[in-house]
Amino acid sequence: MKRLVVLCTVVFVAALLVGVLASQLFSMQSLRAAVPQTAQAESTPQAPLVSFEGVVRQGSATVPSSWVVGAYSFQVVPGTEISANGVPIQPGVWARVEAEKPEGQPLQATVIELQQAPDGDIFDRIVAIDNDTGIWQVGDTDVVVSQATTVQGTPSVGALVNVNGRWSLDGLAAGTIVVDSSAEPVMYLGTIVQQQAGQWLVDDVVVDLSDSPPIVGDPEIGAQVEVVGTETGPRHLKAQSIRVSSGTAQFQQRNGWLVSVNGDTFPYLWRVNLLDGSGLSPAYVAVFENTVVDETAGAAGYRSWLDIQADYSGNGYYRARRIVVLAHPPKQTVTGIVEEMPAAGTLGQWRVSGHRVEVTGDTALIGAPQMGSLVTVLGTPDYSNKLTAESIQALGQ
Helix, strand or coil: CHHHHHHHHHHHHHHHHHHHHHHHHHHHHHHHHHCCHHHCCCCCCCCCEEEEEEEEEECCCCCCEEEEECCEEEEECCCCEEECCCCCCCCCCEEEEEEECCCCCCCEEEEEEEECCCEEEEEEEEEEEECCCCEEEECCEEEECCCCCEEECCCCCCCEEEEEEEEECCEEEEEEEEECCCCCCEEEEEEEEEEECCEEEECCEEEECCCCCCEECCCCCCCEEEEEEEEEECCEEEEEEEEECCCCCEEEEEEEEEEEEECCCCCEEEEEEEEECCEEEEEEEEECCCCEEECCCCCCCCCCEEEEEEEEEECCEEEEEEEEEECCCCCEEEEEEEEECCCCCCCEEEEECCEEEEECCCCEEECCCCCCCEEEEEEEECCCCCEEEEEEEECCC
16 A cells, blocks of 8 residues: 555656646747747848939038939938049039938938030930020920020921930030931832833823932833832922832831821821831831731820831831831840940949940849950830840850
8 A cells, every 4th residue: 555655656746847847848938939030130131222323403512411413312421432523513513323222211322423414415306495495395305405506407396306415404405406307208109101211200200210219129111119209399209219019128027116107198108216236227117008007005106116017128118017016115135245334333324235235223134244244135225225124144154
């Protein structure tokens, strides 16, 4: 009996000890789990970087201070590096800025580089002319016209102009404005009735060949032709290009944006700026009744982006088979050598085998592209054919 009592006592004590130990262990685990994760050391996230340039609208040598460059407002702080290059800090000068955006704080400049305002060129249509203020709107840019501005041609709202000047607080201060005064071309479809040296008769229209226009196909009496040219008088046409219907033209697929549509009936002539290498190539695209025009993404209008399938007739003239109005600028790919990069960092404008490439904080850099690297750039063009890069991949690395 005593042995049984002793055994029960031992079992009870052992169970009690196990319970106490388990309780302490559970309390320690609960305490450990209750420690917030934020109490653990973490690395501070890096603030996103941006790069931009433009006319200084507000600036000061005082630190700290608030600046405005172009459309950007930012703070100059004790750590900001300012390279004045002998240029005074005042409104109207040009600045290139690198800045960061700390979370919950305003944009802060890390580097500011000053220089005199550079020259600028634009080619676009006149939207408005204000003779009282001397401010014209060309495309989406304000152009300052003064007594020092040389204007060639007769400007009017809707006219295409080339403007060269210097950037200022009020916009582009124009040095020269050249109005595109070329006569709008017309197209005539008919049958060759007579052929003489320097002159054809197409139906009853006299076609002047004195400028030796390019001719696609084999012209002969009775052939159907499309003549593109300018009217020099009633039933007189000075040819710029001729396409014989029995000939063969070079099929091309091109991208560009619409400048204007000329004509009241078919065939219409669309004036288009085609993307051509690193720049733009003006062209005329003939649109006939059987041309497929896909306007699903929107109606064709000024500055609409286009995908064009057409037969090239030479001298900048195309006969369209199909035109698609695009919802967005078409993506472009460029493979070439990095010729220029920003002086500090990677954000800003690059030059890749002659192509202007804008690198932003959203651009993916694959590999380690640097000056002299062979790279492939994927991006979207603006209306001057400068690419905003989505990615730049260094090849051979």
